[in-house]
Amino acid sequence: MCGIVGYTGTKDVREVILKGLKRLEYRGYDSAGIAVRTDEGIYIQKKKGRIDDLSREEVPKRSAGIGHTRWATHGKPSDENAHPFLDCSNELSIVHNGIIDNFNAIKDELVEKGHEFSSETDSEVIVHLLEENYEGDLLTALKKTIRRIQGSYAVVAVQKDSDELVVARNQSPLVIGVGSQEHFVASDVPALLDHTKDVKYLQDGDIARLSKEKVEIWDEKEDLVERETKNIKWDVEDAEKSGYEHFMLKEIYEQPQAIHESILGRLTSFEDIDLSKYDFQEVQFIACGTSAHAGYVGRYIFEKLAEIPCTVEVSSEYRYTSPSDSTPFTILFSQSGETLDTIAAAREAKRRGCNTLAVTNVMDSSITREVDEVVYTQAGPEIGVAATKTFTTQVIIIYLLAIELGLRKGVLNKNKAERYKDELRRLPRKVERILDDKDKIEAMTERLAKARDVFFVGRNINYPVALEGALKLKEIAYVHAAGYPAGEMKHGPFALLTKDTPVIALAIKDHTFEKMLGNIGEIAARDSPVMVIGDEDKEVKKLSDYAYFIPETLPIFSPLLVNVVLQLIAYFTAYRLGQDIDKPRNLAKSVTVE
Amino acid sequence: MKAVILAAGEGTRLRPFTATEPKVMIPVANKPILEYVVEALVENGINEIVMVVGYRRHRIMSYFGDGAEFGADIEYVKQRKQPPSGGTAHALYQAKNKIDEEFLVLPGDNVISKETVHDLLENMNEHSLLITKSDTPSKYGVVTLKDGGKQIEYLIEKPEKSPSHLISTGIYSFSPEIFDKIEEVMQENHYDLPSVIQKILKEKEIKAVRTEETWIDAVYPWDLLHVNSAALMDISKKINGSIEENVIIKGDVKIGKGTRIRGGSFIEGPVIIGEGCDIGPNACILPSSSIDDNTKIAPFTVIQNSVIMKGVSIGPNSNLQDSVLGEGVRTGTNFSTFSDCSRVEADNGLHQVKKIGVMVAEDTHIGSCVTLEPGVIVGKDCEIRSGRTIRENLRTGEKAV
Numbered sequence: 004m005c006g007i008v009g010y011t012g013t014k015d016v017r018e019v020i021l022k023g024l025k026r027l028e029y030r031g032y033d034s035a036g037i038a039v040r041t042d043e044g045i046y047i048q049k050k051k052g053r054i055d056d057l058s059r060e061e062v063p064k065r066s067a068g069i070g071h072t073r074w075a076t077h078g079k080p081s082d083e084n085a086h087p088f089l090d091c092s093n094e095l096s097i098v099h100n101g102i103i104d105n106f107n108a109i110k111d112e113l114v115e116k117g118h119e120f121s122s123e124t125d126s127e128v129i130v131h132l133l134e135e136n137y138e139g140d141l142l143t144a145l146k147k148t149i150r151r152i153q154g155s156y157a158v159v160a161v162q163k164d165s166d167e168l169v170v171a172r173n174q175s176p177l178v179i180g181v182g183s184q185e186h187f188v189a190s191d192v193p194a195l196l197d198h199t200k201d202v203k204y205l206q207d208g209d210i211a212r213l214s215k216e217k218v219e220i221w222d223e224k225e226d227l228v229e230r231e232t233k234n235i236k237w238d239v240e241d242a243e244k245s246g247y248e249h250f251m252l253k254e255i256y257e258q259p260q261a262i263h264e265s266i267l268g269r270l271t272s273f274e275d276i277d278l279s280k281y282d283f284q285e286v287q288f289i290a291c292g293t294s295a296h297a298g299y300v301g302r303y304i305f306e307k308l309a310e311i312p313c314t315v316e317v318s319s320e321y322r323y324t325s326p327s328d329s330t331p332f333t334i335l336f337s338q339s340g341e342t343l344d345t346i347a348a349a350r351e352a353k354r355r356g357c358n359t360l361a362v363t364n365v366m367d368s369s370i371t372r373e374v375d376e377v378v379y380t381q382a383g384p385e386i387g388v389a390a391t392k393t394f395t396t397q398v399i400i401i402y403l404l405a406i407e408l409g410l411r412k413g414v415l416n417k418n419k420a421e422r423y424k425d426e427l428r429r430l431p432r433k434v435e436r437i438l439d440d441k442d443k444i445e446a447m448t449e450r451l452a453k454a455r456d457v458f459f460v461g462r463n464i465n466y467p468v469a470l471e472g473a474l475k476l477k478e479i480a481y482v483h484a485a486g487y488p489a490g491e492m493k494h495g496p497f498a499l500l501t502k503d504t505p506v507i508a509l510a511i512k513d514h515t516f517e518k519m520l521g522n523i524g525e526i527a528a529r530d531s532p533v534m535v536i537g538d539e540d541k542e543v544k545k546l547s548d549y550a551y552f553i554p555e556t557l558p559i560f561s562p563l564l565v566n567v568v569l570q571l572i573a574y575f576t577a578y579r580l581g582q583d584i585d586k587p588r589n590l591a592k593s594v595t596v597e
Numbered sequence: 598m599k600a601v602i603l604a605a606g607e608g609t610r611l612r613p614f615t616a617t618e619p620k621v622m623i624p625v626a627n628k629p630i631l632e633y634v635v636e637a638l639v640e641n642g643i644n645e646i647v648m649v650v651g652y653r654r655h656r657i658m659s660y661f662g663d664g665a666e667f668g669a670d671i672e673y674v675k676q677r678k679q680p681p682s683g684g685t686a687h688a689l690y691q692a693k694n695k696i697d698e699e700f701l702v703l704p705g706d707n708v709i710s711k712e713t714v715h716d717l718l719e720n721m722n723e724h725s726l727l728i729t730k731s732d733t734p735s736k737y738g739v740v741t742l743k744d745g746g747k748q749i750e751y752l753i754e755k756p757e758k759s760p761s762h763l764i765s766t767g768i769y770s771f772s773p774e775i776f777d778k779i780e781e782v783m784q785e786n787h788y789d790l791p792s793v794i795q796k797i798l799k800e801k802e803i804k805a806v807r808t809e810e811t812w813i814d815a816v817y818p819w820d821l822l823h824v825n826s827a828a829l830m831d832i833s834k835k836i837n838g839s840i841e842e843n844v845i846i847k848g849d850v851k852i853g854k855g856t857r858i859r860g861g862s863f864i865e866g867p868v869i870i871g872e873g874c875d876i877g878p879n880a881c882i883l884p885s886s887s888i889d890d891n892t893k894i895a896p897f898t899v900i901q902n903s904v905i906m907k908g909v910s911i912g913p914n915s916n917l918q919d920s921v922l923g924e925g926v927r928t929g930t931n932f933s934t935f936s937d938c939s940r941v942e943a944d945n946g947l948h949q950v951k952k953i954g955v956m957v958a959e960d961t962h963i964g965s966c967v968t969l970e971p972g973v974i975v976g977k978d979c980e981i982r983s984g985r986t987i988r989e990n991l992r993t994g995e996k997a998v
Binding site: 104176191192204206207230231233235247253256257259260263266267268269270271272425428429431432435436438439441554 | 598617639640642644645653655656658659665666668670835839854855857872873875890891892893907908910924925927959960
């Protein structure tokens with residue numbers, strides 16, 4: 004996920020590099036840095052945080068420089084671990100993407116020779132190895148260096164004494180941008196498109212030297228080669244969406260992979276947090292919007308699997324509840340980790356003496372500094388304003404925690420836990436099967452796009468999913484929708500049912516199924532079009548105008564699958580209505596105001 | 598130079614494994630077949646790739662994205678309606694607007710290597726076809742040559758009696774002129790590339806370029822085993838997961854992140870094990886086996902020369918040999934297969950297969966103490982109750998209770 008940009012030429016180096024890095028922002032990052040050649044040595048600045056946090060100090064304009072954005076997946080984002088890295092004498096600097104397999108051995112050797120390391124990264128060995136091999140020619144030094152390292156890399160190096168950049172690539176993308184009296188290098192094309200559309204792709208084993216005037220490339224046999232210059236015809240936005248029309252759709256389709264990433268390594272042992280340190284007599288979930296719905300689902304999961312009584316609070320209202328003697332273990336959800344209301348709630352919970360855990364998608368975001376423990380959802384960057392894959396992975400984390408706690412408390416036996424874990428392993432594929440049915444799901448949105456109001460009803464663990472389905476339809480399709488517990492319909496909302504008010508009913512074969520069938524019958528009797536999402540059933544087929552059956556799963560896992568269907572329903576309804584799906588009016592991705 | 602990859606077809610002869618994903622996405626050594634093709638192109642400096650997609654296209658698009666991760670720029674064109682039979686020319690025609698100079702065409706469903714593509718690039722003319730030898734030519738398009746073997750004489754699809762042992766790899770170089778020829782042929786209601794080739798041969802030459810490099814085709818489900826074992830020859834040892842005490846690992850074994858190999862297990866390469874798997878304790882994984890992500894292999898189970906796709910769970914004390922298990926297959930304890938020379942019923946015919954265990958498609962649920970006899974093919978979503986012995990194929994969704 005990391006980004007590389009390098010430049011040599013006559014423009015303002017710093018501006019070219021920072022702008023290029025910003026073009027790679029959509030891939031996500033948590034720290035950024037830049038190194039520019041000056042006559043006094045390499046000027047370097049790197050920080051955990053945003054690209055804009057790098058200060059605007061003056062640096063020489065006609066020069067060469069490199070920049071990097073890092074997205075930590077494992078290990079901490081910090082100023083030290085950010086790229087670029089410097090050698091011991093401040094004369095060489097590198098940025099690197101990839102993984103150096105044999106870095107431990109090389110590092111030991113270099114430390115013995117007196118090199119001082121400033122970070123824990125594998126990348127830093129490259130710059131010290133380069134220094135070790137440097138005898139006046141950077142290119143020769145790089146050739147020697149890559150002979151020594153094993154693994155994947157895209158490396159760009161700059162030196163104090165010249166405006167040349169040298170680069171090497173192996174199994175990590177690197178592309179050169181060709182300009183007049185200037186050259187660029189980047190990990191991905193979008194970083195170059197503001198300046199040039201002519202690019203040369205490097206191949207595995209290639210080494211190149213870039214100066215203002217020319218680019219020279221050598222292949223793995225060290226023969227000078229010509230790599231064809233290609234003209235890029237697409238624009239930046241297209242590239243970022245990889246063939247999908249919207250980020251939201253792309254992110255919906257990324258969910259099987261996101262689930263896979265979020266359970267990876269956590270099923271055999273959940274080591275993100277030492278659960279034995281805390282008291283789990285009671286749990287409260289606190290969050291806003293879609294994350295709050297994850298909390299509502301979480302309540303059912305915790306109560307069922309771990310038999311822990313739970314409450315759910317909306318972040319902005321939490322402070323108005325009166326503190327009691329009990330101090331429930333508090334779990335806060337925020338995709339960005341920057342949601343101000345949730346951060347405030349974390350402080351308040353702490354003030355009341357609760358232990359706190361944040362579940363977030365962004366490494367080292369603000370909320371992580373306010374809580375005792377953090378678990379990352381590992382969903383990858385989410386760009387679309389409407390949360391999709393982050394909801395899914397938040398719920399996955401809840402299952403993992405609940406299973407662990409259930410086992411610890413002895414209320415869940417090992418066999419049952421194994422069955423739940425097996426089902427978790429199968430979820431990516433079940434989501435995939437729903438995505439395969441997108442045309443079927445799209446077909447049912449014709450009616451929704453014409454509706455003024457839509458109801459979503461569910462019972463038990465799928466009641467919060469009804470809330471979430473309604474929220475999605477409101478926020479991206481601008482169709483008024485309300486989620487209700489199915490049993491509540493006759494206590495008021497029934498008055499609104501007409502033949503023009505579609506109702507989406509969630510019917511899962513748990514102990515509430517018979518009751519749900521009754522509710523569906525009642526709604527159908529009011530002439531409202533009924534669309535049912537749930538488990539396959541003949542009776543449902545008879546009663547409903549439209550039914551979509553999810554792949555078979557245990558009822559406790561149904562919210563995840565049902566919700567994916569509702570995401571697609573919201574997406575296709577919005578699409579029919581021509582709405583700006585990725586940037587709905589009046590909404591922002593991370594809400595940093597109260 | 599651009600390349601067009603034809604990836605729109607289902608690959609019906611591989612059913613039931615193509616029920617939810619196209620043949621090009623079927624994993625070989627835990628990697629979709631299509632990825633081998635993309636890699637072979639990128640390694641030859643061909644980054645601009647046009648993929649013609651159709652059947653289950655989102656599976657392809659969500660995996661490859663814009664291609665950046667694979668060092669390529671991938672554009673997608675859709676083949677919306679496929680003509681009734683063999684629509685390779687029709688598929689290629691969809692890429693017409695993306696091509697304005699000489700280009701390559703490749704099928705997305707054969708495992709090839711960097712060298713295969715290199716052979717064509719080194720020797721090609723305006724129109725060329727890459728050909729290779731085959732012991733079973735009648736399964737493929739057979740070519741005969743003229744001019745001392747330099748030019749294609751003619752190309753016949755799947756002849757009953759084969760006039761030569763040279764076959765088409767389906768990998769071509771063409772000039773954009775090909776699209777005019779395709780138009781002509783389509784007006785005569787032919788939609789396959791061999792018909793277009795015959796047309797060209799009447800007026801022009803097509804150079805025959807031979808290759809002896811990797812070109813492996815999986816036609817039938819049991820072919821996945823030899824394609825898999827061939828691909829496993831190229832893996833190198835890399836262990837990312839956690840290995841408990843007293844595990845023995847020999848040879849080239851690749852283990853993914855988040856996988857745990859529990860105590861007392863024995864693994865002998867070439868073997869690849871994906872991410873997030875839970876293996877053992879005391880499991881035994883023998884050569885030429887591929888085990889994909891999120892799979893669980895219970896204690897005392899033996900796996901040999903088999904392909905196990907994602908999310909499979911195999912119960913304790915089971916034995917799997919020369920077999921293919923599709924995604925999400927679950928078995929109870931003492932699931933047993935054995936390998937033998939067998940007649941397999943597939944694609945409306947009987948096929949003699951030398952060494953074959955069983956082939957079970959996705960999400961089938963197998964109870965405890967079940968035995969499947971060699972050569973049995975079980976469709977997707979089947980249910981086999983405990984204690985059964987299965988001797989005949991089961992169709993999709995069939996229940997053996």
